[in-house]
Amino acid sequence: MPEAVQVRELTRKFGDFVAVDRVSFAVEEGEIFGFLGPNGAGKTTTIKMLTGLLHPTSGSAWVAGFDVLKQIESVKANLGYMSQLFSLYPDLTVLENIQLFAGLYGVGNDRFAERRDWVLEMARLSDHGDRLTGELPLGFKQRLALGCAVLHQPPILFLDEPTSGVDPISRRNFWDLIYGFAATGTTVLVSTHYMEEAEYCHRIAVMNRGSIIALDRPAALKGAIREPILEVTVDNAPRAVETLRRAPGVLEVTMFGRAVHAMVEDRATAQREIPRLLSAAGQRVESIEPIEPSLEDVFVSFVKRAGGTVAG
């Protein structure tokens, strides 16, 4: 498979702060490649360097076969970019925004009508072409922004936390669109801090403090966790986290709504000891079950393994 994106030792410093530290990876054509990590992990900085919005301090990268350091205009002509902040022109109508980006991306008159209608339909705005973009609900704005980013049918699409701030149903719909692009051969690079979104990706680069600490398929990443995970349902999750954090044999405790996920050394011992400890602390344990690790568990585990703390 040819490589759509190739990155070698890419680094960006802001003064003394290293935002992205010698990152290397390659993305295949048609792949959905995710960046997972908390805010400040370097996801956005990486995407900005690949889209020509930031100069790398060192390292090299090729997008669609073009060097991001030397062939910036060709790089930009071959990618679509949508950022976490909604950034179409709010004082332009839906159609005017589409027209603007068609002009900027050089979508010719022969293709324009067809592409415009496609975007309107995709964003479900066919009857609202004359509405000011600023007045649209966020979900529609994001779909329109996506539409404007792919007006020129770029082979590579960069999405920087595209679904931040929208409800889960809109988020699900948005991902259906992303799958649609990938199915037609578009390569998608997407950053997110929603763990469940990362599961939709073909491969994930887990980032923390500027480095990629793990890179693999979601299933493989989960499989790489050897330590068992127990889900403990209690009446007071925050207090249970406090208690278990100091418990022997418990490696990591994370709160998941009303439940607590505990990564432990030995499943049998923990299943016996944890209820005892919590009861002794005056807390009621409703259930304790072994579960499959989630990507959040994976993230926590890899950060620990890398010997670091979670940035953000």
Add this chain to the structure above:
Amino acid sequence: MNLTRLWAVSRKEAIQLRRDPRSLAMAFLLPVALLIFFGYAISYDVKNIEMAVLDESGSERSRALIEAFESSGYFNVIEYPASYGELDPLLDRGRVRLVLVIPPTFETDLQTVRGAAVQILLDGADANTATIAQNYATAILARYSANVVSQGRSLVLPAEAETRVWFNETLESRNMIVPGLVAVIMSIIAAMLTALTIAREWERGTMEQLSATPVQRLEVVLGKLLPYVAIGLFDVAVAIVAGLLVFDVPLRGNILLLTVLTLLFLLGALSFGMFISAAVKSQVLATQVALQTTYLPAILLSGFIFSISTMPLALRAITYAVPARYYVTVTKGIFLKGVGPGVLWVEAVAMVIFAAVGLTLAIRSFKKELA
């Protein structure tokens, strides 16, 4: 450079401008308001000066002199005090600005070779008006004397200065102010107009989306400039028409030359505003900086009101860096003197440099990441 992209940026900018009441007001109302305000407010012309006459001669000749003052249009005789003692309060209270005292011997003195003397008292508190009033009074007296001579009296005027004012024959200060005003207003408006344009993109986060497209810096700058250049030319046209029709200012020069030089000046001034906008990245701050850096220099250091040739050397040196200075020379020269490229070539070169420097600054001030 790609014209499709440039046009896309221009079109977008024009639409945004059309929907922004603040920019519209600045583009179309402010220039006219400033023109009318300054055009009427700034005037050095002194007319209908209130004066008093103490006529101790009471003769036919003295009455003729008073008549000469009254009919000049510059003076209004409102008081005829009976004695010296009544003069002081009139001047003290500012009731009159000038007092003419005609001595009892006036008529007989006129017959002598030595001639007659009259006394003129002026209120020097407003030195400017006093000077002008004095000049008018002297002129009226001179004409009166010439009249006396021509009537066969023995007065001898061995040499006479015959003054003629060129270019602004009537010495109407409005003729001087309005052409300069066009230049001053455009200096301010142009920078203010574009000061908003890039900062707005930064504040709204649209600059990033723009930067992710293949559009080049030059295309963004020129594309954004285009609608504002059109507005600027329109404003100048309105100002010129208003100058001609409302203020009766003569336009003696070549309007094409004025248009070309105006275009160059606008390019420079608009680019300068854009440079400020890109440099400070905040609409409020950019407007402030644009106003501060154009308003005072354009009014004080452009030769608009204060003559550059009478400034101290250091200040005069600074005026060379004030673009409005050259444009004021251009508008005054073309309006009043009707001069052509042969005279204005220095200004033309200055305009070209200004436009080139402005454009370069605007383009370079963009994030260099933009293609």
